[in-house]
Amino acid sequence: MKRSVRRLLLLTLVVGCTAPPGREPFVLRIAIWGPLGELAPVADDEALASLAQPWVFERLFNLDATGQLKPGLAARVERLSGQRVRLELRRDATFSDGSSVTEEDVARSLQAGGLQATQSGGGLIVAPLDSRSPVDALLLEARIFRQSHGKFVGSGPFAVVFQTETELRLTRRTPQAGHVNDVRLIAYPSTKDAFAHTLKGDANLIVDLESRWLEFFRGVPSLQIIQGGGRSTDAIAFNGALPRSERVQLARALEAQRVRELAYASAECAESSGTSDDGDGALAAGAALRVLSWGPFERLALATRRALGDRGGELSHVSPQETLVRMKSRDFDLVAVRPLRWPPSSMSLVWRTGAPHNFVGYSNPAVDRALDAGDWPAAESALREDPPGAFVCTRNQVAVVDVRIKNPVLGPYDLLETLPEWEIAQ
Amino acid sequence: MTRQRIALLLAVLVAASGVLPVLILAVLGLQILRQRGERASQEALQAIAEQAAARIATYIAQQREMLRAVGMAVGNQPDAPRRLADVALDAPSLGKLRLVSAETPRGVTPALKPEQIAAALRGTEVASDTYMAELSPALDVCVPSGRPGSAFCTTLDLLELQRQVQRIRVGEKGYALAFDRTGKLLAAGSGAMRAAVLSRDPVAESPLAAALLTGTAAPARLRNGEGLDVLAGWAALPALGWTIAVEQPADEALRGARTALGLLALGAAVTLLLSMAVGYVLVRRMLAALELEERFRTAGKIAAGVTHDLGHRLTILRQIEQLAAMNDPDYLPRIRESLATEVGTLRRFVSDFSDLTREAKPQDFLPIELNTFADSVLAGAQGYASEANVALELQRAPSELWVSGDRYLLERAALNLTRNAIEASKPGSRVRLRVDRSDGQAMLAVEDQGAGIPADRIATLFDSFSSTKRSGVHLGMGLPNVRRIVAAHGGAISVKSKPGEGTTFRLSLPVNGPHSSSPSAPATMP
Numbered sequence: 001m002k003r004s005v006r007r008l009l010l011l012t013l014v015v016g017c018t019a020p021p022g023r024e025p026f027v028l029r030i031a032i033w034g035p036l037g038e039l040a041p042v043a044d045d046e047a048l049a050s051l052a053q054p055w056v057f058e059r060l061f062n063l064d065a066t067g068q069l070k071p072g073l074a075a076r077v078e079r080l081s082g083q084r085v086r087l088e089l090r091r092d093a094t095f096s097d098g099s100s101v102t103e104e105d106v107a108r109s110l111q112a113g114g115l116q117a118t119q120s121g122g123g124l125i126v127a128p129l130d131s132r133s134p135v136d137a138l139l140l141e142a143r144i145f146r147q148s149h150g151k152f153v154g155s156g157p158f159a160v161v162f163q164t165e166t167e168l169r170l171t172r173r174t175p176q177a178g179h180v181n182d183v184r185l186i187a188y189p190s191t192k193d194a195f196a197h198t199l200k201g202d203a204n205l206i207v208d209l210e211s212r213w214l215e216f217f218r219g220v221p222s223l224q225i226i227q228g229g230g231r232s233t234d235a236i237a238f239n240g241a242l243p244r245s246e247r248v249q250l251a252r253a254l255e256a257q258r259v260r261e262l263a264y265a266s267a268e269c270a271e272s273s274g275t276s277d278d279g280d281g282a283l284a285a286g287a288a289l290r291v292l293s294w295g296p297f298e299r300l301a302l303a304t305r306r307a308l309g310d311r312g313g314e315l316s317h318v319s320p321q322e323t324l325v326r327m328k329s330r331d332f333d334l335v336a337v338r339p340l341r342w343p344p345s346s347m348s349l350v351w352r353t354g355a356p357h358n359f360v361g362y363s364n365p366a367v368d369r370a371l372d373a374g375d376w377p378a379a380e381s382a383l384r385e386d387p388p389g390a391f392v393c394t395r396n397q398v399a400v401v402d403v404r405i406k407n408p409v410l411g412p413y414d415l416l417e418t419l420p421e422w423e424i425a426q
Numbered sequence: 427m428t429r430q431r432i433a434l435l436l437a438v439l440v441a442a443s444g445v446l447p448v449l450i451l452a453v454l455g456l457q458i459l460r461q462r463g464e465r466a467s468q469e470a471l472q473a474i475a476e477q478a479a480a481r482i483a484t485y486i487a488q489q490r491e492m493l494r495a496v497g498m499a500v501g502n503q504p505d506a507p508r509r510l511a512d513v514a515l516d517a518p519s520l521g522k523l524r525l526v527s528a529e530t531p532r533g534v535t536p537a538l539k540p541e542q543i544a545a546a547l548r549g550t551e552v553a554s555d556t557y558m559a560e561l562s563p564a565l566d567v568c569v570p571s572g573r574p575g576s577a578f579c580t581t582l583d584l585l586e587l588q589r590q591v592q593r594i595r596v597g598e599k600g601y602a603l604a605f606d607r608t609g610k611l612l613a614a615g616s617g618a619m620r621a622a623v624l625s626r627d628p629v630a631e632s633p634l635a636a637a638l639l640t641g642t643a644a645p646a647r648l649r650n651g652e653g654l655d656v657l658a659g660w661a662a663l664p665a666l667g668w669t670i671a672v673e674q675p676a677d678e679a680l681r682g683a684r685t686a687l688g689l690l691a692l693g694a695a696v697t698l699l700l701s702m703a704v705g706y707v708l709v710r711r712m713l714a715a716l717e718l719e720e721r722f723r724t725a726g727k728i729a730a731g732v733t734h735d736l737g738h739r740l741t742i743l744r745q746i747e748q749l750a751a752m753n754d755p756d757y758l759p760r761i762r763e764s765l766a767t768e769v770g771t772l773r774r775f776v777s778d779f780s781d782l783t784r785e786a787k788p789q790d791f792l793p794i795e796l797n798t799f800a801d802s803v804l805a806g807a808q809g810y811a812s813e814a815n816v817a818l819e820l821q822r823a824p825s826e827l828w829v830s831g832d833r834y835l836l837e838r839a840a841l842n843l844t845r846n847a848i849e850a851s852k853p854g855s856r857v858r859l860r861v862d863r864s865d866g867q868a869m870l871a872v873e874d875q876g877a878g879i880p881a882d883r884i885a886t887l888f889d890s891f892s893s894t895k896r897s898g899v900h901l902g903m904g905l906p907n908v909r910r911i912v913a914a915h916g917g918a919i920s921v922k923s924k925p926g927e928g929t930t931f932r933l934s935l936p937v938n939g940p941h942s943s944s945p946s947a948p949a950t951m952p
Contacts, residue, residue: 196624
């Protein structure tokens, strides 16, 4: 009897002291499709690994949801005259290799982003290398890094653990309980594979989705759909050779709700809820206008041609590379593009004369003056007076993410820049 | 058995006999309802599947009709290519319409076979099987263009159908599945199974879906791709090669019947408990009344016995008194002898009553060696046996045999049996006490060579006040008291008797293990 009691007590003790079945640490696995490329601090649109940029390489400052600057690696920002800004660095920042972030590192990093930095009384004075380029927009693009043993290291909360052709693994430098500490970018050969693996549970975050494909993810218990405002607007850019009056007419005709409805699913565009002048879209008689499109813009191009009525001419749907060549050679009348629209300072990158993303060659001194002065409303107004194109649809960013993430938010600038703050339901 | 236990047993019996048949009938009824409910659920699922199949067939027919209309309207127009391109704006599901001729490179309609394209160019409408394009099902179709040697061909985007199937909901968890001719999923309402739509991996239903198109009936209840037990309704679209299954987890579909069963079980349990509680109270009252009546009856019997026996003794004492009143010294020895006898008789009378009041308490039991105990009994009865001219003998067990008990009470019981045996024996005969171990029990048998007990008496031998011996002090409490004592020791008493040959009473008691296995242990000796 006593022995039985003793055994029972021992068993209770053993069972009571045994650790519960181990809970797998949460890993955020991001499904992407296409070549992963290399993760580098300088933006490479072709490399999908650049999704991880915001977590590895910090900016000097960031934007909040309203477009206001908030401190990043820079503790203080002071606007000087002209295109100059004075910065003071955060003193506690270190790169993932353990070294401190110095003003020399920042100056070198900014130079790669088209900016020059000179030391001045415990701070840095930053100005664009090309005086026509906007310092704000360039600073938003610039990421701070150092090269260590032939690799880029950043001062962000995550560091690269290893990379293969199809997978990039990152871990948080200082793990935080209840937050995402491990991230994997997994490159699948096709959209279908990325979707299938996400539905199977091999991946738990997928971004850059068209709204028509959301149906796949609705009702999947382990996933939630999230949306964020878009930074870019699908637009029809005009050849600068078209007269201003004609461009004004074209903009009015193409920004009409009916064009939007033809080209996009209902409620897909942020502009859908706004009022639109649908009754004044008649174009003056003239030569047929050739429409150039590429990639995802075939439907927008068709809707554009129909809106042009008798002036709708040849429609060419070509590769992105050919589109770029024809845009640079001005071999088009209208072309489908997706320019940055947010934050307002990004207008400087797209519509200022000679700006790096001004592929259609738009030039308007009034716009340039407003942009140089940082007067964004004036720049908007000047763009409306002499429109470079018709801004048709700003589409929301859509992603599907693990339901255990409590506060998944997209953007406001980089799609997944808030990921380090995401919390996991325990 | 205590009054409470009797009351409880009776209450359970009455309640069970009253409620259980009703319960069984109700369960049977509910089972029938459950089966009918299952059949009705399956029929509803079947109807939904057939409706979905009809909608799909209508949708495809409409798309093809629209394609034909476009072909008729645009076919001979000079700006046909532009108009065809514009069709994509108004009817996106029609895909990219192309005017196909013999010179058109392959790949415009990848799922159509060369002979189908040749037939289309001859003016015949042709269609491929459904296949998965990048992310949605698709169907290649060619319709006549109205121009010789050419046809309008396109890839119909069936995303809308996929959406329709995925949006079908039955209850909270029911969903629809669409399969192609090979049994691969084209659309899945179940989120967990949707990966198979893209991966093209087969699911549990795949072979059933493919077989349905060849006329094989699919089961209405099955284990689905998620491993759930589901009810299913099936519909086939042989022309399109699609199979539609509408499934609902069985536990959800049959929730109503299950709830009814649960409520019934609860109701039955409550009714049963209530019946038992009421029955218990009533039976206890009845038993109390019966017991009271029984006590009066017992008291009457005791009074009758006491009156009879004491009256007999009183008569003898009066005769002795009369003898004493004669003052005749010759009678003195007889008076003395008679008085001694009567005093002994009355002492036994008092002892018998005293035995009835003494309870056996297990906590007071002590180890008793049965051979030694039998010696003691033999010695106690020796005087009585000598008076009756009956020989007493003891047959001992081969080894020590230990039991545990109240020595006084056990001795009273054994002496009672021995005296009865002596009384039943003829002078010159023998009474034997036999100690033995039998079937793991310690046994003390008392055997006589008397006239035996009639068979009809044996059944009531141990009942109270049933003695037929009215010649002396025999209240009829002896044997019932022996049985009471033995039972209190966890033992039993039995009797075997053959008229003319004698009677054997056997007392069996539990062996007190450790003492029996180590009989020489002096520390435990009484």
